[in-house]
Amino acid sequence: MILDALYNALIAPFAEFDFMRRALVGSIALSLGAGPVGVFMMLRRMSLFGDAMAHAILPGAAIGFLVSGLSLGAMTFGGLVAGILVVLLAGLVTRNTALKEDASLAAFYLISLALGVTIVSVKGSNIDLLHVLFGSILALDDTALFLLAGITTCTLLVLAMLYRPLILECVDPEYLKSVSRAGGPTHLVFLVMVVMTLVGGFSALGTLLAVGIMMLPAASARFWATELDGMIVVATVTAMLASVIGLILSYHSGLPTGPVIILATGCLYAVSLLLGPHGGLVWRLAPRVHLEA
Amino acid sequence: MHYVLCFVAALIVSAPPGESRAAEKFKAVASFSILADLVKQVGGEHVDVTAIVGPDGDAHVFQPSPLDAKAVADAGIVVVNGLGLEGWVARLIQSSGTKAPVVVASHGVRPLEGEGEDTGKVDPHAWQSIANAKIYVANIRDGLISADPADRADFEAKAKAYLARLDQLETEVKAAIASIPPKNRRIITTHDAFGYFGRAYGMSFIAPQGVSTETEPSAKDVATIIRQVKAQHVPAVFLENISDDRLMQQIARETGAKIGDKLYSDALPGKGAATYIDMMHNNIAAFVKALQQ
Numbered sequence: 001m002i003l004d005a006l007y008n009a010l011i012a013p014f015a016e017f018d019f020m021r022r023a024l025v026g027s028i029a030l031s032l033g034a035g036p037v038g039v040f041m042m043l044r045r046m047s048l049f050g051d052a053m054a055h056a057i058l059p060g061a062a063i064g065f066l067v068s069g070l071s072l073g074a075m076t077f078g079g080l081v082a083g084i085l086v087v088l089l090a091g092l093v094t095r096n097t098a099l100k101e102d103a104s105l106a107a108f109y110l111i112s113l114a115l116g117v118t119i120v121s122v123k124g125s126n127i128d129l130l131h132v133l134f135g136s137i138l139a140l141d142d143t144a145l146f147l148l149a150g151i152t153t154c155t156l157l158v159l160a161m162l163y164r165p166l167i168l169e170c171v172d173p174e175y176l177k178s179v180s181r182a183g184g185p186t187h188l189v190f191l192v193m194v195v196m197t198l199v200g201g202f203s204a205l206g207t208l209l210a211v212g213i214m215m216l217p218a219a220s221a222r223f224w225a226t227e228l229d230g231m232i233v234v235a236t237v238t239a240m241l242a243s244v245i246g247l248i249l250s251y252h253s254g255l256p257t258g259p260v261i262i263l264a265t266g267c268l269y270a271v272s273l274l275l276g277p278h279g280g281l282v283w284r285l286a287p288r289v290h291l292e293a
Numbered sequence: 294m295h296y297v298l299c300f301v302a303a304l305i306v307s308a309p310p311g312e313s314r315a316a317e318k319f320k321a322v323a324s325f326s327i328l329a330d331l332v333k334q335v336g337g338e339h340v341d342v343t344a345i346v347g348p349d350g351d352a353h354v355f356q357p358s359p360l361d362a363k364a365v366a367d368a369g370i371v372v373v374n375g376l377g378l379e380g381w382v383a384r385l386i387q388s389s390g391t392k393a394p395v396v397v398a399s400h401g402v403r404p405l406e407g408e409g410e411d412t413g414k415v416d417p418h419a420w421q422s423i424a425n426a427k428i429y430v431a432n433i434r435d436g437l438i439s440a441d442p443a444d445r446a447d448f449e450a451k452a453k454a455y456l457a458r459l460d461q462l463e464t465e466v467k468a469a470i471a472s473i474p475p476k477n478r479r480i481i482t483t484h485d486a487f488g489y490f491g492r493a494y495g496m497s498f499i500a501p502q503g504v505s506t507e508t509e510p511s512a513k514d515v516a517t518i519i520r521q522v523k524a525q526h527v528p529a530v531f532l533e534n535i536s537d538d539r540l541m542q543q544i545a546r547e548t549g550a551k552i553g554d555k556l557y558s559d560a561l562p563g564k565g566a567a568t569y570i571d572m573m574h575n576n577i578a579a580f581v582k583a584l585q586q
Contacts (some may be wrong), residue, residue, distance in 0.1 A: 017516055018547045138515050139539035141546075247512060254513035264473070 020247065022140040026148050026204060027243035027261065030213055033152035033197050035236030036159055038218030039228070041194060043170040044283035047219070049105065050211035053198045056086040058116025061133050066119065075133050076147075076203040081249040083195040086112050091188050092096040107253045134206045137257050144204040153235075155193050162186055167228060205258065213239050220269045223276020238268050297453055319441045322368040324379045325352040326561040327420055328398055328429070330569045332372055334455045335433050339444045345385075348563040352378055357385045365389040370440040372433060375399040378417035397437030398429040405488050418486045418558065422493035423463040426569065427456055469577040470494045477584040481522065481550070483531040486558035496580070499505050499527070510540065520538045522548040529583035553583035 014020045041049060064074035086108045093104040135144060159166070165186040168176040176183045176259025201210025217238035221231040246261025253260075274281050323329035329344035336342065345361050346352045352374075365371055366389040373382050375397040386395060402419045419425040434452035438445050470478065478496040485500040499518055521527070522544065530545045531553040532538040539543045545552050556579055557572045 013512070013516070017519060019515055019519070020512065022543075023512070136509065136540060138510060138512060141539065141542065141544045144539075202301050217359050251512040251516060254511045256509040258509065260511075 009252070010248060013248060019138055019140075020251065022145060022246060023137045023247055023257070024244065026137060026140045026145055027209075027213070027247070028240050029094060029145070029148040029152050030197075030201055030205060031217075031236055031243055032208065033155040033237035034201065034210070034214040035217055035239050036232045037155060037194055037197050038214040038239075039221060039231045039235050040159075040166060040190065041168060042215065042218040042222065044230075046101070046194075047215050048102075049194065050198055050214055051207075052105055052109040052210065053083055053086075053195060054202060054207040055113040055116075057083045057112075057133075057199055057202070059112055059119055060085075060116075062116050062119040072133070072203065073143075076199065079133065079203070080196065080199045082200055084114075084192055085197055087191040088188060091191055095184055095187075134202050135204045137205045137209060137261070147200050148204050151196050155197055158189060158193050163188060166190060208262055209258040212265060213243070216262065216265035216269050217242065220265070220272035220276075223272040223278055223280050226278055238265065238272075242268055317495045319369045319437075320364075320442075321370045321372060321437075322364050322393075323372045323537055324382050325350070325559070327505065327559070327569055327572070328372050328374060328433075330561060330567075331398070331426070332433055332437075334568075335430060335448055335452045336437055337447060337451050339441065339447060340437065345382075346379075346560065348561050348567075350560050352559055355379070355381055357381060362389040363387060364511060365393070366391045368393045370394055370396060370436055371396055372396045372436065372446035374417060374420070376404055376415050376417035376419060377404070377518055377564075394436060396432055398432050398496055399425070400432050405492060415484065416488045419489050420569070421487055421490035421558070423573070424460050424493060425489060426458050430456055430459070456572065462573055466471055466494055466573060466577050469581050472581060473584045476526075477528050479525060479527045480553070480580065480584070481518065481527060481544065482540070482556060482558070483532060483538065484558075503582050515540070515544065519544060519547055522550055531579065531583070551583065 014024060043045060060078030060080065061075040062078070063082075064071070064076075064078030067078075067138055067195035068074040087105070090101070090105040090108045093099055094101045094109075097104075099107075140148075165176065165180070165182045169183055169186055169190075173183060197214070198210055201214075204210075217235040218231070220238050221234035224234045225231045242265035246264040247257065247262065249255065250257040250260040272280070277283065303459065318521060319336070319339055321332050321340045321342045323332050323342060323344050325346040326344045326348050329342045332340065333342045336451050342363050345357065345364070346355050362385060365385060368391060371386060371391065371393050373379060373386075373395060376399050399417075399419045402425045404419070405416045406414070420429060430452055434448055437448050441448075471547075479494070479499075481499045483500060485498065487498040491498050497520060500503075522530075527548075527550055529552070532541050532549050532555055542552070544550070554575075556576050558576075561567060561569070561572055
């Protein structure tokens with residue numbers, strides 16, 4: 001009886017419906033790449049980068065739309081190019097002037113957004129391009145799945161290759177600068193990877209889901225681990241767990257899927273915030289008996 | 294082509310000095326393309342019509358620009374659909390400071406309530422029933438007459454002729470539906486735009502998006518539709534010109550239903566079916582082609 005109920009609650013949705021299986025595969029593929037990338041972004045204090053990127057890609061998407069109409073491939077590719085241009089320019093300005101990273105990024109993404117809005121209105125169309133470009137987790141076709149899986153594979157390979165310099169870049173960029181000239185290129189490659197993961201996530205799953213599944217699990221992981229490796233594992237597992245919980249909840253309750261998945265990561269974040277062994281609120285508020293003894 | 298003819302006609306009429314009537318052509322603004330066509334049909338050469346949401350645009354989610362406000366401010370008459378379709382239009386009219394009379398084209402239509410999640414919300418797509426379109430035309434005629442009484446006789450004659458064409462169209466639609474076997478009179482569309490059509494001509498429609506394109510479907514909604522399509526052997530799914538079609542393609546893949554020709558529900562297309570009557574012809578042709586077996 002209990003087994004039957006469990007089967008119906010947890011397994012049956014995926015057994016019966018192809019779109020649920022696709023959603024599961026897509027969100028797990030995204031989690032695998034977004035988990036580690038999110039942790040590095042959090043450590044680099046770039047947690048709000050994803051939201052900026054969602055706007056920065058507009059001119060690329062608009063030019064893709066002008067060239068080949070409402071073609072998802074062209075618009076995604078255009079968005080990717082625009083996103084990469086914005087981070088590269090912002091990165092160059094940050095490295096070579098007194099301007100800090102957040103300010104230079106804000107400058108470039110705002111220019112990019114304004115340019116995009118202008119290009120769209122030149123065409124005289126009122127279709128909300130970003131609305132069209134941003135996908136839904138319930139409508140993953142083969143192309144979207146391959147895109148997600150391909151991007152995740154690239155991301156993980158590059159991360160593995162750049163692991164050491166990236167850690168140094170995050171923790172002590174001045175030291176890295178003094179011993180090696182790899183800092184600049186490492187940072188730029190990392191930014192390009194972030195843009196790829198984000199834009200792929202946008203066009204397959206939508207902005208909220210792509211950014212949320214990247215940043216919330218990373219923030220949660222901070223409360224469970226102090227070592228980078230541990231944080232990456234916790235973030236990835238949290239992201240996957242939240243995806244599964246969100247999908248099943250949305251299936252049974254009828255609430256919209258993307259937001260529910262992010263709310264699930266939000267709940268896990270709240271639990272971590274309260275109970276996490278490293279800086280969780282409960283441990284801070286509780287009297288430190290062992291010290292008094 | 295029509296514009297060119299109007300322009301030439303305007304030149305000819307305005308050529309003799311003293312005859313300045315054509316130069317001060319009466320300006321009408323309609324909220325979206327289908328209404329604009331109806332106004333054009335009744336107003337003929339006396340009225341210069343602009344649509345705020347142009348062809349292939351989505352009137353549910355629209356951001357007006359200053360040019361739109363200017364068009365409304367300069368208008369001699371403003372025609373809106375009402376029934377909650379254009380939530381943005383009341384603010385636009387108010388902020389433009391226009392003195393023009395506002396005609397609510399759906400005035401007098403018996404509103405239909407949305408089904409399922411949309412219970413309690415009014416379905417705004419009244420023009421999909423030709424009987425309602427006739428009410429629209431009558432409202433537009435009366436509005437034009439009170440705004441421009443000098444051309445009364447012409448407006449009345451044009452409206453009378455157009456109403457006769459709509460009667461003929463309705464006969465054609467009924468004949469077309471009659472040629473579809475009753476068990477096949479069921480289809481799926483992206484957003485719930487055909488409630489009035491279904492009620493008037495005896496077809497049932499299922500849509501994942503509800504009556505507005507703004508809502509995001511849940512996994513439960515999609516699962517319900519897929520079950521329904523499989524259980525009732527719904528023969529075809531249709532895509533619209535204003536909605537994201539990835540979700541529908543997933544539903545078609547999963548159920549084996551075929552994808553019919555594109556439907557026009559809330560906007561006339563940029564090219565092809567350029568008038569209300571063309572749009573209805575296009576839609577019934579698509580229904581017949583996919584369902585008549």
